[in-house]
Structures are given as C-alpha cells and as structure tokens.
Amino acid sequence: MPPTLASLVQHSKLKLTVRAGEDRLDTPVRWAHASELTDPVPYMEGGELLLITALKLDAEDPQAMRRYVQRLVGAGVIGLGFAVGVHYDEIPEALVDAAEAEHLPLLEVPRRTPFLAIVKEVSAAIAAEQYRSVTDGFAAQRELTRQALSSGPEGVLDALASQVDGWAALYDASGSVVATAPEWAARRAARLTADVERLRDRPAPASALIGGADDRVELHSLGAGRRPRTALAVGTAAALGTTERYAVHSAIALLTLTTERSRSLHSAEQRLGAAVLRMLLAGEPDHARTVAGELYGGLLDAPFRLLIAETAPAHARGGNAPAVAGHDPLADLTDVVEAAAARAGEAVLVVPDGGDRLVLLFADGGAASTACLQLAAVTDAARAEGREQPAADGEQLVVGLSAPAGPIAAATAYKQAEQALSVARRRGRTLVEHEELAAGSVLPLLADDAVRAFADGMLRALREHDATGRGDLVASLRAWLSRHGQWDAAAADLGVHRHTLRYRMRRVEEILGRSLDDPDARMELWLALKATSMPTD
Numbered sequence: 209m210p211p212t213l214a215s216l217v218q219h220s221k222l223k224l225t226v227r228a229g230e231d232r233l234d235t236p237v238r239w240a241h242a243s244e245l246t247d248p249v250p251y252m253e254g255g256e257l258l259l260i261t262a263l264k265l266d267a268e269d270p271q272a273m274r275r276y277v278q279r280l281v282g283a284g285v286i287g288l289g290f291a292v293g294v295h296y297d298e299i300p301e302a303l304v305d306a307a308e309a310e311h312l313p314l315l316e317v318p319r320r321t322p323f324l325a326i327v328k329e330v331s332a333a334i335a336a337e338q339y340r341s342v343t344d345g346f347a348a349q350r351e352l353t354r355q356a357l358s359s360g361p362e363g364v365l366d367a368l369a370s371q372v373d374g375w376a377a378l379y380d381a382s383g384s385v386v387a388t389a390p391e392w393a394a395r396r397a398a399r400l401t402a403d404v405e406r407l408r409d410r411p412a413p414a415s416a417l418i419g420g421a422d423d424r425v426e427l428h429s430l431g432a433g434r435r436p437r438t439a440l441a442v443g444t445a446a447a448l449g450t451t452e453r454y455a456v457h458s459a460i461a462l463l464t465l466t467t468e469r470s471r472s473l474h475s476a477e478q479r480l481g482a483a484v485l486r487m488l489l490a491g492e493p494d495h496a497r498t499v500a501g502e503l504y505g506g507l508l509d510a511p512f513r514l515l516i517a518e519t520a521p522a523h524a525r526g527g528n529a530p531a532v533a534g535h536d537p538l539a540d541l542t543d544v545v546e547a548a549a550a551r552a553g554e555a556v557l558v559v560p561d562g563g564d565r566l567v568l569l570f571a572d573g574g575a576a577s578t579a580c581l582q583l584a585a586v587t588d589a590a591r592a593e594g595r596e597q598p599a600a601d602g603e604q605l606v607v608g609l610s611a612p613a614g615p616i617a618a619a620t621a622y623k624q625a626e627q628a629l630s631v632a633r634r635r636g637r638t639l640v641e642h643e644e645l646a647a648g649s650v651l652p653l654l655a656d657d658a659v660r661a662f663a664d665g666m667l668r669a670l671r672e673h674d675a676t677g678r679g680d681l682v683a684s685l686r687a688w689l690s691r692h693g694q695w696d697a698a699a700a701d702l703g704v705h706r707h708t709l710r711y712r713m714r715r716v717e718e719i720l721g722r723s724l725d726d727p728d729a730r731m732e733l734w735l736a737l738k739a740t741s742m743p744t745d
Contacts, residue, residue: 210236211333213257213287213313219329222321224289227304229313235286240330242323247279254284257315257330259323261294262303273306281310288312289326293319338450345454352455356462364459365389371455374444378463379404381438381543382579384551397441403427404439419443426456430464438463477503481557485567489622493615507555507569511612513577514621515568516561516629517541519603537605538566541583545570548579564603567622572612580607584639591638606632607639663736669719681719682737684712689734693724 214233217224226233238255244263245251252258258280266272280288288307290299299316307314317326348371355363365376369389377388377397383404388394400418407414407427418425424447430438440463442448442456484504487496497508519537542558545568549556552575559567570576584607591604608629613621624642632640670681684702688709691698699706713724722729 210238210337211330212236213315215333216257216326216329217315222326222329223318224321224326225316225318227290227299227314227316228307229287229311232286232311232313235313237286237330237333239334240289240323240327242327246276249279249283252280252283252285254286256285257287257289257326258285259289259291259317259326261291261296262300263295267296267300267303270302270305273300273302274309277303277306277310277312281312286313287315289315289317289323291317291319291321291323341450341454344451345458348451348455349458352458352462356466361463361466362387362389364462368442368455368459369393372442372444372448372452374442376443376459377441379439379441380547380550381408382547383408383439384547386438393443396443400425400427400441404441407439428456428460430460478558478560480504481569482559484557485559485569485618488615488618491616491619493618496615504555504557507557507571508615511572511614512569512621513572513612514610514618514625515570515580515607516565516622516625517568517605517607518565518629520606520633521603537603538564541580541605541607542566542568544579544583545576549574549576551575580609581639587638605638608632609639609641611641611643659735659739663739666720666732666736667740670716673715673719679712679715681712681716684709685716685733686737688713688724689730689737693730 212234216222216237217226217233236255237257238253240257240259241248241252242259243251244260246264248258265276277288290296290303292298299314304314306312317323348367351371352364352367355367359366361378365378365387366389368376375388375390375393375396377393377400378386379397379401380386383401385394385397385401388397403416403418404427407416407429410429412429412431414429416427418427423443424445425441425443426448428440428442430440440460442459444452448456480499481504484496484500487493487499488508493508497505500508517538545556546558548554549570554571554574554576556576557569561567568576568580570580587605606629608625608627608631610621610624610628613624628640628642628645631645632638667682670685673679673681680702684698684704687701688695688698691701695706695709699709702709717724720729720733724730
C-alpha cells in the first residue's frame, strides 16, 4: 500500500496531530514538500502533503487563509502540515476554520519533528511500495511464464485474470473469441468483436481503452509483424496498478511469442501444403496422401472444394470507397477461413501463389466453406452500398470456387475454380461457384468485350444495309431464328407476308455469304444477336 496521511499520523516517531479533515486521511500521499511561498500552487503536481511554518503568511487573517486553502485544494494538495513553536505557538484558528471548510486535512507538526523526518518517511514508504510492486510484478511474470509452458495461452489467461482481479480474453485473426478466463467473461468479450476488428486495422503494436470507471477494458494487439494477427482484452473494475501493469505486459510478451512461433509453424505448413497441392494437380493423389500425413490427410478423405482468390482493381468493378492502408483482402480471406477451420477442428490447405493470388482447399460444407461464402456475401453487400474498403493499392477481392471434388479430380477442380474466377472478375462479383455456371445460362458469358466485338463484326454488314433504309434484315433474322425457321409464325411477328420474309432471309445469306441451313451459322448468328443486345456496364 502507498503511504497515506493516516499512516503518517499513526507513525509513533512523527507525533502528528489531526486538526482538520479527519475524514480524508485515507488519501495516498505522492510526496511531502516544504514551502514558505505565499502561493506554492505553480510548483505543485497534485497529491502532495505541503509542510509550512507560515513564515510569510498572514495565518490569522480568515479571508487570506480561505483563499490560500482554496488554491491548495484546487491544485490537488491532499494535506497541510503546520509546524508549531516556530512562528506560531499553535495553529491559528483562521487556518483551522479554512481547512475544515474545504475538508483539507490539517496536521499539527510538533517543534521536535523536523520536516525532513516527514519527507524521509514518505520517501521510504513510496520506495517500499515501488519495491513491492516490482517484486510482485516479477512474481506475476514467473507465474505467467510457468502457465505458458504448462498450459499454453489458456493458462496465461487464467493467471492474468487472477493477477488483475478481473477477466481476460484472447481473440483470433478474424476477431472471434478463442478463450476467456474466467468462463463467464465469454459473453462480455464477444461484445468487443467490432473493437478488435478496428484494432487490427492499425499497425502493431496497438492498444485501445474501452468502457467507463467500473467496466474498464484494455485491448492490445499481439504479434511482431506490422499486421497484428490476434488480440488480448483485459477487463477490470479500476485502473491497473504497477503490479497489474507488469502482469499485462508479461502476458502480451508471452502470447506474442506463442503467436510468432505459430506463424513459423504456419509457414512450414504452407510449404508442405504447396507440395501436396502440386501432387494433386499432377494426378498423383497417392503421393499427395503420403506427404499430407495427419496434417492434411483428413482433408483428402472427403469431398473438398478448391478455391482460387486474387485481387483486381477496384475501379474495374465500380468500387468507390477510399482505400485503407494496411488492408489486405487476401490476408483477410485467409484469416477468416483459417479461424473458422480452427474453431471447427477442420484441416484447411492454404497456398500463396505469388503476391496477388491464393489457392485454398477445404472440406465441402464445412465451417471454412461457410465462412468463405459468408465473407463474400458481406463483401458484395458492402460493395453494392459503396461501403467496401479496398486495399491501399486499390485492389479488391475476387474468388472462384470449384464444385465438390475428390483427390483424383483435383486438376478438374482447379480448372473449374479458374473458370469461376474469370466469370466473377467479369461480372464484378466477389465470389462465383462453378456449380452456379453449370446450373445457369451461358448468356451472361456473352458480356465479354471480345465476344461483343466478334458479334458486332458479324452483324455489321446487315446493320449497314438496314441503315440505308432498304429493309430490316437484323430484326427479320432475329424473328426467324427465334421461331426456329417457321416462316408463318416469324412473318406474323414482323407483320409482313411470308414471301417478304423469305426474300429478306435470302438477302441475309447473300450479304453474309453463309447459308442459314447450316446449324453452326444459325447458332453463331443467334449468339451474336444476343451479345449485341445485352446491356453494357
């Protein structure tokens, strides 16, 4: 405990007597200082016991003493020690009344007690308190280290919560709660997810203070890299003292070491995963299983999905939100998928393919797959509302997802993911599944610029003919093809005689130099008509 006015009064050698403010003696004393200035306030920092003899004060003037005491209280002085037998045989009533009025503790200091003795006592007590804090802090460090070695991060949280007399929580890279101590803190910790996400957007190390006087939470990022991967929350009912602060800093260091060690292991796992993926794509599933071992073996025993993700310029897909420094869409995707897989106990294979491309393998229908689809849905919604924040280089996420496959069909799954990625990029969507393409229509694929250019070239001669006012060949061709070559039905749609329509179709053949009896020609002309009629972005 730090020294207080009460501990000084109870000190037998000082022989201090309380003359006013007896109800404020539990206030901690930061320092004891002697001053005979009529206005010592400019030299006070707050928390001092001021010692005076009233050499330059008119201590018998009630108004002067009232002003003097009020200024001391306003400056944070917590007590006044008055030496009797020097200039005054006893404390003047004017000073006693002023101290009582302002609830300022007033201590009578006998002549045989030098001010230096009081200063030494305060100094010794403060030094002893600091020594105890440091000693307790080192003890907390030892206990946290012991827990880290024996019980891992969960043990560190338990020891930290005990040291700070509060609670502690650990968050993963996606902002989800990994562990809490005690268990009842899980609900409180879950309410801080948004704050943790904001903390992750700041360069490490970063911290934030949340809550009020009786519900105080400190957030700290963990990790030695520029991008923090995890976070620690510490909740207490009051501000942390020196010992508690030592405990928090120790926990941050230990959890950071654990995180960095995990990152090294993660890097090794990625290299192994890359080898497994290469074997799968090379058509060597048996070798891939052997290399995967227990780490990825379970992933190859059930249908999996292959995902290819990359970043593309935001302006190409209509993004208009400001770029965010440090924001990495591929890293965000990795964090979300790996965190979901870890919570569900699933294996997930993540292979970086250059600086702007990523290949993932995860169980079909598992937690990682669900998390990926949810992230894409949230991103698309934010993009539609103009809320999506691209990376600092203006890049945004685009993803292609294969149909469920097994190890023997990994190469096919890779091609499917590539095809879905191409469509997602062209359509301006975050994620496209290959199954969606197979179940949908081929017509949206015609929006490609190259297809549109081909269609324009194929129909140009017909449009130029129509522009001269010599007929409506394009509309007639569309009606005839839509009616599968039925002359009467197509002519009725156009409101012309069937002989007129036959003449127009002969002109189409003459101008294009192609026979409409050729099914390939009819197919190409129909697709050209559809491509040129689709709206442009």
